[in-house]
Amino acid sequence: MSRGQDIDVRTITEDEIPEWIRALNTGFLRPPSVPETEVADRSTYIVPERTLGAFDAGRCVGTFRSFGQEVTAVGGGAVAADAISNVTVTATHRRRGILTRMMARDLAAAKERGDVVATLIAAEYPIYGRYGFGPATTAxxxxxxxxxxxxxxxxxxxxxxxxxxxxxxxxxxxxxxxxxxxxxxxxxxxxxxxxxxxxxxxxxxxxxxxxxxxxxxxxxxxxxxxxxxxxxxxxxxxxxxxxxxxxxxxxxxxxxxxxxxxxxxxxxxxxxxxxxxxxxxxxxxxxxxxxxxxxxxxxxxxxxADWLWVRVLDVVAALEARTYQGTGSVVLEVVDPDGLCGGRYRLDASPEGSSCVRTTETAELTLGVGELGALWLGDESVVRLVALGRVGETRAGAATVADALLRTSRRPWCPDIF
Structure with missing residues (x-):
C-alpha cells in the first residue's frame, strides 16, 4: 500500500466530534485539550455530513469542514457557495495527500449540490491555488x-x-x-x-x-x-x-x-x-x-493581504450571476485539471444583461480556473495576469475587452472571516 493510502478519509460521526476538535486544535497549534464547553459550542453548528476527518489507526490527523454560504456577486446578486473552513493536517502526516483527498471529496459534493463557487480564507497563500482557488478580494x-x-x-x-x-x-x-x-x-x-x-x-x-x-x-x-x-x-x-x-x-x-x-x-x-x-x-x-x-x-x-479566495464550480452560473458595466464579448478557455468546470465558453455582456454558453469558437483568452476565481468579483486585471504569464491572449486586445467587462468601479470586499 502506498504511503498515505492507509489513512481513512471520511465524514465524522457525532461521537467523534471531540476527537476531531483535538486534531483541529493541534493543527492550528492551540492547546490540544478539548474543554466540554468547546464541544458543546461546536456541536451546535458542525454538520457531520459536511465535516471530514482523516483517521490513522483511529486517531484523527486531518480536519476539514464546509457549510452553506451566500456570496454577493457584482451587481448584488447572491450565489450559493461551499464555504470551507477548519482545514488542518497534523504535522506528523504532512505530504501524504490527505488535504488533496479531503478537498476533492468536498468539491465534488459541492458541484453535485449545485453550488456555484467554493470559498475560503487562506491561512497560508501557497496552498489553495493548486485546487483551483484564486484570491478574489483584498483587505x-x-x-x-x-x-x-x-x-x-x-x-x-x-x-x-x-x-x-x-x-x-x-x-x-x-x-x-x-x-x-x-x-x-x-x-x-x-x-x-x-x-x-x-x-x-x-x-x-x-x-x-x-x-x-x-x-x-x-x-x-x-x-x-x-x-x-x-x-x-x-x-x-x-x-x-x-x-x-x-x-x-x-x-x-x-x-x-x-x-x-x-x-x-x-x-x-x-x-x-x-x-x-x-x-x-x-x-x-x-x-x-x-x-x-x-x-x-x-x-x-x-x-x-489577500482575503476571500474563490473556486468557480459552474462557469455559466458564476458569470451570468454578476452584472457588467461595459458591452462586449470574449471567448474563454477555462483550464480545470480537476474536471469540475473546464471548457470553452463565450461570454456576451452588457449593462442590460449577459449570456454565457459553451462554444466551439476559437478561444481568445486561456486561463486556469483559479485565475477565473480571482477575476470573478472584478478586483483582478486580465491585462495584468497576461503580463504575469498566467493568462494566455490568443487574440490581440482580448484582455482589454475582458477588463472592460469584468473590472468594477469600487473594489470587492469581504468584511468577515470564517
Whole structure:
C-alpha cells in the first residue's frame, strides 16, 4: 500500500466530534485539550455530513469542514457557495495527500449540490491555488495617528442632519442583521452572517471569557431616524509619562450603507476623548477612510493581504450571476485539471444583461480556473495576469475587452472571516 493510502478519509460521526476538535486544535497549534464547553459550542453548528476527518489507526490527523454560504456577486446578486473552513493536517502526516483527498471529496459534493463557487480564507497563500482557488478580494488595516490627522477638535456630531448614538448589545442584535443584509446586497464579496455571529460579537455567547472585552456600539441615524451605520470598538487604557492619555481605539466591526454613515462613524471614533490612535480592523482596500482626514498620511496601512479566495464550480452560473458595466464579448478557455468546470465558453455582456454558453469558437483568452476565481468579483486585471504569464491572449486586445467587462468601479470586499 502506498504511503498515505492507509489513512481513512471520511465524514465524522457525532461521537467523534471531540476527537476531531483535538486534531483541529493541534493543527492550528492551540492547546490540544478539548474543554466540554468547546464541544458543546461546536456541536451546535458542525454538520457531520459536511465535516471530514482523516483517521490513522483511529486517531484523527486531518480536519476539514464546509457549510452553506451566500456570496454577493457584482451587481448584488447572491450565489450559493461551499464555504470551507477548519482545514488542518497534523504535522506528523504532512505530504501524504490527505488535504488533496479531503478537498476533492468536498468539491465534488459541492458541484453535485449545485453550488456555484467554493470559498475560503487562506491561512497560508501557497496552498489553495493548486485546487483551483484564486484570491478574489483584498483587505487592509490602517492605524490613524489622531493628533496628526488635522481634524477639528470641536466636532460635536454630524452636520448633515443625522446623529450618532451609543447603544447596547440588545439593540445590536435587533438592528444589526437587517443592516448587514443591506450592506451585503450592495457589496460584492460580502457573505451572509448567521445568528451565532451576532451572539458572539455581543457577548451572549462567550467562548473564552478571559479574552472577551465588551465593545462600545455606536449607530448612525440619518435625519429621518433610519439606522444606516453600526460601529463596534474597544479602547485600551494607556497613559504617558506626563499623565497624558494615549488610548488606542480598535474597531471590531463597521457596517455603513451610506457614505454619510461611513464619514460620521469614522469621525466619531476619532473624536472620542483620550483616544490618540485608531486601529481600523480589516477594511476594503479602497476604503474612504484615509481621504476623510484632512491629512490622509495620518492613516498608514499597517497590514494588507489577500482575503476571500474563490473556486468557480459552474462557469455559466458564476458569470451570468454578476452584472457588467461595459458591452462586449470574449471567448474563454477555462483550464480545470480537476474536471469540475473546464471548457470553452463565450461570454456576451452588457449593462442590460449577459449570456454565457459553451462554444466551439476559437478561444481568445486561456486561463486556469483559479485565475477565473480571482477575476470573478472584478478586483483582478486580465491585462495584468497576461503580463504575469498566467493568462494566455490568443487574440490581440482580448484582455482589454475582458477588463472592460469584468473590472468594477469600487473594489470587492469581504468584511468577515470564517
Amino acid at each position: 487592509a488595516q490602517w492605524t490613524i495617528d489622531v493628533p496628526r490627522a488635522g481634524l477639528d477638535p470641536r466636532w460635536a456630531g454630524p452636520d448633515d442632519g443625522g446623529r450618532v448614538d451609543l447603544v447596547d448589545g440588545d439593540d445590536v442584535r435587533k438592528i444589526g442583521p437587517d443592516l448587514h443584509e443591506r450592506l451585503r446586497r450592495s457589496q460584492p464579496g460580502a457573505i451572509d452572517r448567521w445568528e451565532r455571529w451576532w451572539k458572539v460579537s455581543t457577548g451572549v455567547l462567550v467562548l473564552d471569557r478571559a479574552a472577551w472585552t465588551e465593545p462600545f456600539f455606536a449607530v448612525y441615524r440619518d435625519e429621518e431616524g433610519e439606522v444606516e451605520g453600526l460601529l463596534a470598538y474597544t479602547v485600551d487604557d494607556h497613559w504617558g509619562d506626563a499623565k497624558q492619555p494615549l488610548d488606542t481605539a480598535t474597531v471590531m466591526d463597521m457596517i455603513a450603507v451610506s457614505s454619510a454613515a461611513e464619514r460620521a462613524l469614522w469621525r466619531y471614533v476619532c473624536s472620542v476623548d483620550w483616544v490618540t490612535k485608531v486601529r481600523t480592523g480589516w477594511r476594503a482596500p479602497d476604503d474612504l477612510l484615509p481621504h476623510l482626514l484632512p491629512d490622509p498620511r495620518a492613516a498608514r496601512i499597517t497590514a494588507q
